Amino acid sequence: MIDHQMTLLQIKSELLYLWTEGITVQYYEQWFEVLQPKLFRHFGIEQADFFIFSNNKFMQLTGRTFTSVRNDAIPHSPFELDETESSTAFLTPFHEKGFAYADDYLLFRNDKGEVVGLLIVGSTGHWKAFRGTSFLQELEEIVSNVIQQIKKMVFLVKEEKSFRCLFRVTELFNSTxxxxxxxxxxxxxxxxxxxxxxxxxxxxxxxxxxxxxxxxxxxxxxxxxxxxxxxxxxxxxxxxxxxxxxxxxxxxxxxxxxxxxxxxxxxxxxxxxxxxxxxxxxxxxxxxxxxxxxxxxEQSHRVIEDLQLVNETSRKLNSHMQFDEMLSFLKQQFIKAFKPEEIAFCFYDESGNDAISPLSTEVFHTISGQTYIAFASTYLKNGKEALFDARFSNAKNDTSVYESLIAIPIMNQEKMRGFILLLHADPYYFSFDSFKLMQALISHSSLALANSMLRDQLQELVDKDHLTKLYTRNYLDEMIERSIANEESGVFLLLDVDDFKQVNDAYGHSTGDEVLRQISKSILAEVEGEGIAARWGGEEIAVYLPSSTLDEGVLFSERLIQQIPMATEPRVTISAGISCWTSEMPMTFQDIFQTADKALYSAKESGKNQLIIYQPTILKL
Known part of the structure; x- marks a missing residue:
């Protein structure tokens, strides 16, 4: 009896030493590692395992697996934990899990009688002798108290770690x-x-x-x-x-x-x-x-940036920019704000046909690009306020290169003047916020664009002849004066319709006007990109080719003389006089006109339907 009491006292003193030494126990496993050798020494136990009871399962403490994989967990209902149950019946699930050595066990309970842990052992003579004494219950109470204290410590350690992590991440979140x-x-x-x-x-x-x-x-x-x-x-x-x-x-x-x-x-x-x-x-x-x-x-910054973008755009567009300058500026703004892969500016003419601005990206000048233009135009003409499509292939039931589309109409006085189209290959690329911002930009830009278009139309009425759509003589005069001041050479060509009075007398003035339109159309097609054509007066037409040589002007004139008879009905011919200036042989505008006029007069006098080159001695071709 004295020996068993001494064993219990030694275990109690060792456990007390454990606490007074201030050993930091962070896991249940660490405690068992400390307790296990004491059991071995005092009772001669060679095999033992400790289990924590949690969520109706006994979970073995081995290494540090308690906080991860628990494949060896043994389910057990707390209602089935009866002290009167035989050891064999109680230990059977443990034997099935590989603990065949176990022939005895101790259940540990808290103050409320709830099971908190389990010790299974392979009995020894010393253990069996101790188990038959009254000291066993005291040992159970001591170990149960230790377990409860360990649970509190482990809980506090885990809580401290969790709160440290939480504090660190909260500090991070509040700093960014x-x-x-x-x-x-x-x-x-x-x-x-x-x-x-x-x-x-x-x-x-x-x-x-x-x-x-x-x-x-x-x-x-x-x-x-x-x-x-x-x-x-x-x-x-x-x-x-x-x-x-x-x-x-x-x-x-x-x-x-x-x-x-x-x-x-x-x-x-x-x-x-x-x-x-x-x-x-x-x-x-x-x-x-x-x-x-x-x-x-982010939203507040985006709103500020959006307002700055709208304000900058409105201010710039209302600074009396030319129409093409406006479109170029808008293109830059849209690319900066929305980063589309393709952008198109489409406007409607008086007949309702859409015309794509040259400032649109290249894809819209191809057949595949026209598909997107046609789709957007049809959609908007049907009375829709705007087009916002994130999966274009679904709408077309085919495979499309560009999935994300935004098309916003350009309105003026409740009439659609055109639209702006943005494309991107990725689906859902444009956000709804981008769509609303683009609507705001176009809304603020529409009036400025319409006013610029109106200014251009008014200027065109001033600068172009109403009948032929050729430039006026005053406009050509200004262009030639500018060319003389800034360029190295130029060619001036003066044309006159042969026997035009006979056309008017034979067919009427309306037919004569139509002939002039036919001639002008042919000249405009030929001169595009090379120079300027203007109605000089009556049936006379002037063409100026800046930065051109005399040889280039002669070839140009000869093409017109050959083409115009085939382009007119009734068929007419033209006579032409040409003069050229260079930096080595400068001329005033008055000199250029007078020399070309002399050459034209010579062409008319010497048989018509021909070109005469003015030189100090007039040459006939």
Missing amino acids: MERDVILDGIIEVVKESFPRFDIELLLSHDQNKRQHTYKLFDYMNERPSAIDAYVSGKVTMEQLPETVTKLINAPIKGRQGIYGVLQIHAPVDFEYSLSEKNFIRMVANTAGNALENASLY
Whole structure:
């Protein structure tokens, strides 16, 4: 009896020494590692294992597996834990799990009588002798108290670690407004606490600049538990027997909405403690508030930038720019703000036909590009306010190069004057915010564009002859004066319709006017990109070719003399006089006109339907 009491006193003193030495015990396993050799020495026990009872399961303490995989967990209902049950019946599940050596056990309970742990042993003579004494109950009480203290310490250590992680990540979240830094911070802090688990973020909005992989939340295809967490804003759990996985879903929740779901994949037999669940919930909530603040910060900056963009555009467009300058400026603004791959400016003429501006990107001058123009034009002409399509191939039922489209009409006095079209190959490339900003830009730009178009139309009435659409003589005079001042050479050609009076007398003045239009159309087609054609007066037409040589002017004139008889009905011919100036042989505008006029007079006098070159001695060709 004295020996058993001494054994108990020695165990109690060693446990007391354990506490007074201030050994830091962070895991249950560490405590068992300290207790096990004492059992071996005092009772001669060679085999023993300790189990923690949690969530109706006995979980073996081996290494540090308690916080990860628990394949050896042995289910046991607390209602079945009866002290009167035979050792063999109680230990049978343990024998089946590989603990065949066990022939005795001790159950440890807390002050409320709840089971907190279990010790199974391979009995020895000393152990059996001690078990038959009254000291066994005291040993159970001592060890139970130790277990409860250990549980408190382990809980506090885990809580401290969790709160340190939470404090660190909160400090990070409060020091940044970068969404990607916040998202990376969530992943890193959760991985630190659950290093062996797979972690995913299911986000309601896509992120750029990403270090980790995130998934867009797909409401139609996500697991029911993830959808429930996203909708309800509460933490949910789900077991996936097919993958031996247990999911915990924590909504990333701010004050104004839910921005995604933090999803952790654990082994199916893993049991989350209450503190672990709270830690996951707090991380997700802290991240949700941080993401919300970052989003509001980004939105405020974006609103300011958008207002600055609209203001800058409006101010610039209202500074009396030329129409082409306006389009060029708008193109730069749209490319900077929306980063499209293609952009088109399309305007309607008086007949309602669309004309694509040369400032549009090259694709719209091809057959494939015309498909998008036609689709947008038809859509807008049907009375739609705007076109915003993120999956163009679905609308066309085919494979399209460009999936994302935005088309905004240019309106003036409730009439559509044209539209601007943006394209990008990626689906869902343009955000709805981009669409609304583009609408605002076009709305503020429409009046300036319409006014510029009107100014150009008025200027065209001043600068061009109404009948022939050729420039007026005054406009040509200004262009020639400018050319003489800034260029090295130029060719002036003066044309006259042969026997034009006979056309008027024989067919009437309306036919004569039509002949002039036919001649002008032929000249405009030939002179485009090379020079300027103007109605000089009556049936006389002047053409000026800047930076051209005399030989080039002669070839140009000869083409006109050959083409005009074939382009007119009734058929007419022309006579032409030509003069040339160079920097080596400068001439005034008056000299250029007079010499070309003399050459034309000579052409008329010497047989018509021919070109005469003015030189000091007039040459006939």
